[in-house]
Amino acid sequence: xxxxxxxxxxxxxxxxxxxxxxxxxxxxxxxxxxxxxxxxxxxxxxxxxxxxxxxxxxxxxxxxxxxxxxxxxxxxxxxxxxxxxxxxxxxxxxxxxxxxxxxxxxxxxxxx
Amino acid sequence: xxxxxxxxxxxxxxxxxxxxxxxxxxxxxxxxxxxxxxxxxxxxxxxxxxxxxxxxxxxxxxxxxxxxxxxxxxxxxxxxxxxxxxxxxxxxxxxxxxxxxxxxxxxxxxxxxxx
Numbered sequence: 001x002x003x004x005x006x007x008x009x010x011x012x013x014x015x016x017x018x019x020x021x022x023x024x025x026x027x028x029x030x031x032x033x034x035x036x037x038x039x040x041x042x043x044x045x046x047x048x049x050x051x052x053x054x055x056x057x058x059x060x061x062x063x064x065x066x067x068x069x070x071x072x073x074x075x076x077x078x079x080x081x082x083x084x085x086x087x088x089x090x091x092x093x094x095x096x097x098x099x100x101x102x103x104x105x106x107x108x109x110x111x112x
Numbered sequence: 113x114x115x116x117x118x119x120x121x122x123x124x125x126x127x128x129x130x131x132x133x134x135x136x137x138x139x140x141x142x143x144x145x146x147x148x149x150x151x152x153x154x155x156x157x158x159x160x161x162x163x164x165x166x167x168x169x170x171x172x173x174x175x176x177x178x179x180x181x182x183x184x185x186x187x188x189x190x191x192x193x194x195x196x197x198x199x200x201x202x203x204x205x206x207x208x209x210x211x212x213x214x215x216x217x218x219x220x221x222x223x224x225x226x227x
Contacts (some may be wrong), residue, residue, distance in 0.1 A: 010194045031211075031213070032213075034216065036218070042220060043219055043220035044203065044205075044218040045218075046216065046217060046218070049215040089155065091155070093211050093212050098145075098170065098187070098210060098211055099157035099168055099211070101157070102154050103154065104154050105154075
């Protein structure tokens with residue numbers, strides 16, 4: 001059974017700092033990996049999708065990498081802003097599956 | 113920008129009552145999903161739906177749950193006899209192709225409180 005782990009569970013950084021969020025998964029047989037943002041009491045906003053054949057994806061200040069063989073992904077946020085404060089979720093689609101398996105998330109606080 | 117819309121945003125119901133959660137997926141999407149998130153826990157998969165039938169379901173999705181696409185725009189989740197442990201945020205999602213090939217877009221969720 002696929003398990004997704006995100007470390008750290010919470011992170012607090014000063015505004016302007018670059019930061020990295022980590023995600024690991026136990027079964028490397030995946031179709032893709034998706035990073036989401038969740039604001040308190042709100043839905044999930046898709047940030048980046050990396051297909052299993054890709055190594056990284058970029059969108060603005062966000063860069064996500066994927067190392068499928070080692071079961072790891074990172075989300076890099078450049079020049080963090082207070083508006084980036086949210087919980088960031090990592091999720092994978094396992095091969096032969098129609099479902100996303102989520103990690104518990106990293107709660108990010110960017111201090112002005 | 114197209115979005116997944118869920119109604120209501122919050123529903124309170126008594127234990128044993130039936131509830132229907134409603135979703136309008138993005139119009140050109142063909143694959144639909146329900147997930148739930150119990151407070152403080154991970155987002156969990158419930159069911160995927162394509163071509164008017166269930167593609168995959170989790171162990172959570174037992175006989176108390178059902179899904180339906182009653183018309184060309186709505187996608188519903190019904191819980192027949194709610195239990196206290198059904199209290200959670202329920203998310204609807206949709207995608208253009210199967211989720212192995214494309215990103216999923218989620219709604220804002222319905223917070224279900226069973227009392």
